[in-house]
Amino acid sequence: MTWRSVKECRETLSNWAVQALVEEAELAPKPGLVDPEDTGSHSDLTFDLMVSSANSLRETFGLITEVSYLREPDQRLREEIADIGREGEKNMMQATGGTNTHKGAIWVLGLLTSSAALNKPGVGIKGTIQTASKIACYPDRYAPITTTNGSRIYENFGVKGARGEAESGYPHLINIALPMLKESRSKGLSEPLARLETLVSLIAHLDDTCILHRGGLPALEIAKVMAHAVLQNGGVSTLKGWRKLEELNETLLERNASPGGSADLLAATIFLDKITKKDYLNKKAMSTI
Ligand SMILES: CC(C)(COP(=O)(O)OP(=O)(O)OC[C@H]1O[C@@H](n2cnc3c(N)ncnc32)[C@H](O[C@H]2O[C@H](COP(=O)(O)OP(=O)(O)OP(=O)(O)O)[C@@H](O)[C@H]2O)[C@@H]1O)[C@@H](O)C(=O)NCCC(=O)NCCS
């Protein structure tokens, strides 16, 4: 199977990337994060701003898809998408009036849309992740030398965050989020509950530099312990698990901490789920070769 045209590939993948971000924002109640019910630990964000930010990135994902279309992953491609990604960060900042909503999401979904465009449809989730990781491993030779929240965290705690996650092959997507989404669905959870359980399992395991940057090591440790408690008490579909989820939310709010990296990986999970749906693989717009 292949795409009928670069236009079809671009429109399909960029729509799914934006949709994944909107669906992540829509999911409620997310602990510490922005959703339609509240703004979590963020005083400078709203749900509408998250949606505007997501929509401002359609062009970024579209351009990444276009330059990646049926190419090989190599150093030149890495540099081309880095340029587009940085431009995307500027567009996002313009759309939000200067608040960082989706930097981590641009990174992960940029790599995944690039990978999905250079592979043929049907390569599957693992193949898509492997290529995304391969692209991330090429050096970003023209990156401006600046201090970021991530670089400070690396200096202080040795935690590699979003970059490390990509370079090591997205272990939290492969080993935590995707299996949890599958398991929760097979237990009969509704789609929103299955996604919420997936988010909680990410918070329980990920070294989220957004939490670290805002609340330090104690916040990261307590967030992980409390997210584990949600799962150990039956998960979000049980009364006891739900109570633990509320406690996790209260603790994150008290510490002004936000699991933004986990939210980005949830959006990546939703995107990967879309690219393996049967209706996409069998879509009549796709020609079989
Ligand atoms: C390689 C880059 C990711 C840049 O790396 P760097 O280390 O400089 O990263 P950060 O600036 O810290 O941003 C990384 C964002 O990734 C999310 N994240 C955190 N932990 C993880 C994790 N373990 N795994 C995966 N993803 C993770 C997180 O994003 C979310 O939180 C953001 C808000 O957080 P923060 O910036 O800390 O801001 P605030 O809390 O609001 O604090 P203040 O700044 O206001 O004080 C939000 O954006 C969420 O998305 C991290 O923030 C990569 O970005 C890069 O190199 N880009 C260049 C272009 C490129 O190469 N592109 C190629 C593909 S497009």
Ligand SMILES: Nc1ncnc2[nH]cnc12
């Ligand atoms: N829903 C959300 N709230 C706050 N930060 C985020 N980063 C990515 N998604 C987010």
